[in-house]
Amino acid sequence: MYTLDKPTERSLHDPLIIAGRTFHSRLMTGTGKYRNFDEMRQSVAASGCQIVTVAVRRVQTNAPGHEGLADALDWSKIWMLPNTAGCQTAEDAIRVARLGREMAKLLGQEDNNFVKLEVIPDAKYLLPDPIGTLEAAEQLVKEGFAVLPYINADPLLAKRLEEVGCVTVMPLGSPIGSGQGINNAANIQIIIETIKVPVVVDAGIGVPSEAAQAMEMGADALLINTAIAQAQNSPAMARAMSLAAEAGRLAYQAGRIPIKPTASASSPTIGTIASAAQ
Template sequence: MTGSGKYNDFETMRGSIAASGCDIVTVAVRRVQTNAPGHEGLAEALNWSKIWMLPNTAGCKTAEEAIRVARLGREMAKLLGQEDNNFIKLEVIPDPTYLLPDPIGTLDAAEQLVKEGFAVLPYINADPMLAKRLEEVGCATVMPLGSPIGSGQGIQTAANIRIIIENAKVPVVVDAGIGTPSEAALAMELGADAVLINSAIALARNPVAMGQAMGMAVNAGRLAYHAGRIPIQALASASSPLTGTISS
């Protein structure tokens, strides 16, 4: 999954998204609705017959705001030809400094939106108990952060993400903080089902090349997860056999 914000222009955005090979692109409903800088014409800038739209509630500080914006997002998807799109990336973020999600507001909004037939993809802190509670109320995924949005700090919450993955019966998407392809690969090696990346691609010196690199890293990380890494050992283990060696 990729985001659609922070690009210098639509041509670069389209090229980066195509190069990444992503299946889903998230769009900030409120910013598109208000024609916020960089979002004018965004909804029309992509071919939504080929990409699945994930409307998000970015900018919402309360559960009530998020529920209202989610309803607008569903209508926006329908207007753009995705009649059966009930997806919503749920963000409830009252914190303006670190942009950390509100767990209580997120849970409250998720419960209501699930009742209204939404496929809810909640953005959360890497809290295993909250992840399980959101799964229990019917969310389609859980989306724990690797580190704060746009920080590029990488996967700082690996231990908790592992616990979430071990216990989840829904897909786990690592969202926020990934800065490099190696970090995207790490998220997949942990067992995540997907990652959502925006800033690391959009703000790279060459966004199109970074989009391609991220796509390759995600595939490599997923393949490595299924292949299974070797056990970590305290002592060295020779890679060449000791039998049949030449002796003096």
Template sequence: DSPLVIAGKTFKSRLMTGTGKYRSIEEMQQSVIASGCEIVTVAVRRVQTNAPGHEGLAQALDWDKIWMLPNTAGCKTAEEAIRVARLGREMAKLLGQEDNNFIKLEVIPDAKYLLPDPIGTLQAAEQLVKEGFAVLPYINADPMLAKHLEDVGCATVMPLAAPIGSGQGLKTTANIQIIIENSKIPVVVDAGIGAPSQAAEAMEMGADALLINSAIALAVNSSAMAYAMNLAAIAGRMAYLAGRMPIKDYAIASSPLTGTVN
């Protein structure tokens, strides 16, 4: 397998995680390790405001090993997201990642479903690309929007499987499949994955990577679930490369019976 390359940077792991919703910093630290991830997304606003559960969070990970993916969670408009993206870049620099220009772009006006705004996301993406960011936009699974984002120079697209934190699994497979078929940039399935089977399924479809947070953080045993997701992402990727058996309408015996024993 060739490694995952995003904006020229190479990663071995195809599973990204987050830092939110854990019951303790220790649990988060252990889960990040168990997940085998090399990219962790961090909500810039929550860190900068020391939101509950976010005190010292940015400092709690080993940024020599983990690549920070600042995100614009909590931004309702393109303007807000652009401002927060710039703060994110500063945050990454302060934590020692001088050349980190990654931003996970979230423009989310809606509080109930946390679904991203296609118009505001495209506007912000265009501006942030101009400012030199490697933009990873969180989007509804709309193949035409994905194409626009690729055209304006985004580093990946991150279509959602289901609403953030819902754990509903792959509810948008038909559209994600079309995005994968047509995308020249990595496709990272983000949000909604609730179980390793769903992580594996997304990878079997040919997704380049996954971002999973809630399903790990909210499991009864987070670090065990993190490790399960780690294995599942690898299993799904291997299966994609190994070439799965064709699906048959009927049964096929293990081999023709050429004789019988009595």
């Protein structure tokens, strides 16, 4: 059994801030694809996460695996991130976002106006619609939502979403649930370098080394669901992803050594026996 860790000393001094709200974990997790609620609860605790995303439409319709999900976690300790999964148009996503805000209120989070915006008409690769996402984001920002849009790793779209008032951008590492890792590192790097709001790498991460890679690049946070939920031991993988996120963040802040085409001795040559004999 894993228990929720207290924030580390380092995380207390390096918080993630989204829409003025402070979080000490840089790993967000999901609630879908778990084998049962107990495994999901253990995994959320093991991850140490403070933000958990919930598919509003699936909860509203009591979709398989989502019956009773609203009561499965202690929402006084975890910040709900309602998402618009399953929406194929901007209009549908806006409607579901409004439902998500009301759902958060019913669970006691009266001031929760967060929404993970997903507009995905593509059934095979589940790639987000950039035009629909931008349209929905503009409207939701006007309605007072803190919008966290899920997007392809498109630096120009990311910049436009920042300009309309989104509080993060969430570029995919590779298609949802694919476990392919970071397939578009160059574009994500551009987004990290050009966007001032937090950059959350979302989708495609399969193992902790890929989570660490994203954080080492300078991503502000990660959202990981399938890699945890479908692991043979979900709580153990959740813990591993948490450690990877923290290690990657610390490595980014520490600053890696330059990559060189040749070797560089780690021990000095001055004062060695050979040099002294000369």
